[in-house]
Amino acid sequence: MQLFTPFRTLRDYRSVYFRQDLPSGLSVFLVALPLCLGIALASGAPLFSGLVAGVIGGIVVGLFSGSEISVSGPAAGLAVIVADAITKVGSYEAFLVAVVLAGLMQFILGLIKAGRFSGFFPDSVIKGMLVAIGIVIILKQIPHALGRDNDYEGDYEFQQLADGENTLSELYRAVETASPGAVVISVLSLGFLIGWEKLTSRDKRPLIKNFPAALVVVILGIALNEYFRVAVPGWYLGDTAQQHMVQIPIIAPGKSLFSIFDFPDFSMLANPQIYGIAATIALVASLETLLNLEASDRLDSAKRVSSTNQELIAQGIGNMLSGMIGGLPVTSVVVRTSANVYGGARTRVSAILHGVLLLLAVFLGGALLNQIPLSCLAAVLIMVGYKLAKPAIFKKTYQDGWNQFIPFIVTVVGIIFTDLLIGIAVGTVVGIIFVLYTNFQTTFHLTREGKQVTIVFEKDLYFLSKPQLKEALGSLKPGDTVLIDGSKAPFIDHDIYNMLYDYQETAKVQGITYELQEVRLSRRNGKPIVSKQASQVN
Incomplete structure (x- = not known):
């Protein structure tokens, strides 16, 4: 068991990597911030619980992770399970006991080397998962880019929890109710990102290549919104429509630092329901983590192979600690990991840095970060989604033959029109059928x-x-x-x-x-x- 491998990684860390890890960590932070809050809201949990999970996923899991580029945090795929569990056990404090137990179960799974089961998923299905996530990101962020923020950030299921719409009907509603201010901000932000992408593809100078474009987009969004407030009040996104902005809870003056944390009610250990909920969280969180680890290895330009068993140990440590201080369950997450890779990350320092920035945001930067329009962050995520789902990937997979293309496209369609786990399950079944068919031919x-x-x-x-x-x-x-x-x-x-x-x-x-x-x-x-x-x- 290589539990302390990350410490050797950090000891051998070279300062030259920081030029890429810093802007990448900043990009992931900007993407993760609204996602942490949105997933907490969708889960029926306190908003701070999402930020706590994000901090733990970044710093703690990032330190012990079996991957150099995977980024962990609260996962949209667990939102329904969490909301249902809180209702069943009667309080969030009782639910936290299940999170701690789930972490312990994951730790044990890592020790007994259960990570090997990640190898059972066909490559075509993993490729389909990445493309599907890219398409879903684009479809889910277009409404935010148009100023329709009824649905939670991070809700990637086809049927939406917040407003009863689905992914496609939400697009229609978004066009109907488009906000001019949001459209201008998102279009200019997207235009800047596309232009910067073309520039960096030609200019390889470190200053240009590693420049934090996402930070410029955020500054541009804040500046444009403030301009609208003065010059075009009808386009202004703040004050009367706060749902258009990042919304970090502000610690009330005079309140103790510990007042923002929730702690587990361990008297609930006598409740048998807790153990079933814990097992469900451990199973689903571990599955999502292993799938994402397979996907992150595919995205990694250095082609490193992650340790799945060490990752389960890291997730177990993270979930035990997250549950102890009031956080949601954490998993390795495709969206954050993709933003990390396309931000140019070289090592785990970018993931740790994003956790540190989330921590600073909770205690120091809430008032400023609440000025960020969601429409400019939508532009950042749309670019991530496009890189995951480039048309060339469809062409290449089609050229690989029907035995690769059909499981791939089934996975893509399944995830878009259901959710991640159902889509993966259907794609895997179809993939295995094609593997068996090809093998026995x-x-x-x-x-x-x-x-x-x-x-x-x-x-x-x-x-x-x-x-x-x-x-x-x-x-x-x-x-x-x-x-x-x-x-x-x-x-x-x-x-x-x-x-x-x-x-x-x-x-x-x-x-x-x-x-x-x-x-x-x-x-x-x-x-x-x-x-x-x-x-x-x-």
Whole structure:
């Protein structure tokens, strides 16, 4: 178990990396800030709980993570589970006990190396997940770019929790109710980001390449909104319509620092419901984390391979601590990780830095950050979404063949029209079906030269190959001389084994010369466990 690997990473950290980790961490912070608040709101939890989870996900999980680029925080996929659990147990303090227990379960999963199960998801499905998330980000951020902020930031399900709309109907409503001020801010912000992207693709100087474009967009958004307040009051997004702005809760004057935290009610350990809720959170959070880790490795330009077991340990530590001080459950999150990668992150320092900035925002910067329009942050996220879902990815996957493209497109459509976990589940089932189909299409090959027919088994034969092999035997003609070569098949399914030997009688009746060579059920130490002598029928 490499629990202390991150400390070695930080010890070997080079200052040259900071030029890329700093702007990346800043970009992730700006993206994560409204998401933390929106997910807390969608979960029916205190707003500070989302920020607490974001801080823990950044600093604590970032430090112990098995990945250099993964970023953790509260996850939209858990919002419904959290809201339902709080209702069931009766209080947020009682729910926090389940979060602590879920963290303990994840820690144990990491110790027993359960992270290996991430390898069961087909590559086409992981690729489809990334593209789908990119499309969903764009679809969900267009309403915010147009000034319609009825839905929570971070609600990435098709059916929206906040206003009863769905992803598509929300787009129609957003066009109907578009705010001129929000449109101007988002269009200019998006135009700046596109222009900056083109500039950095040509100019490789570190000052240009590592410039924090997201920060400029935020400053531009604040400045434009303040200009509207003075020059075009009808376009102003503040004061009378605070839902258009980031909304960090401000600590009331005279209140203790600890007044913003909630603490678990451990008397609820006697309630059996708590353990079921904890297991659900641990399972779903671990699944989302493992999926995102697979995706983040695909995005990583350095092509590093993350430690899934260490990541589960890190998530467990994070959730235990988050639950202890009133935070929501944390997972590794695709949106933050994508923003981190496309922000140019080199190491885990960017994730840790984003957590530090969230911490400073909670205690020092609330009043200033509440001046940020959501429409300019929407532009930042739309750019992230486009990079995840470029049309070239569809073209490349199509060229890879139908066995790759169909699971890919099923995953994309499934996630867009349901949610992340359902889409992944459907895509994985379809992917596995195609893997099995492709695999069993190549278990043997048949060659015919006149009356000479040879059937060579290329690998183990399982029962799914039976229909294809039965069809091959059925194609044999009277007078054929047939050799079935099983030397490359260490295992042959019992049904197929019996079918091959039973066909001897059919061959005799039809006048087919039929020979079985090294056809056996299985081998042990090179010798057949159950075998019949090679036979020839004339």
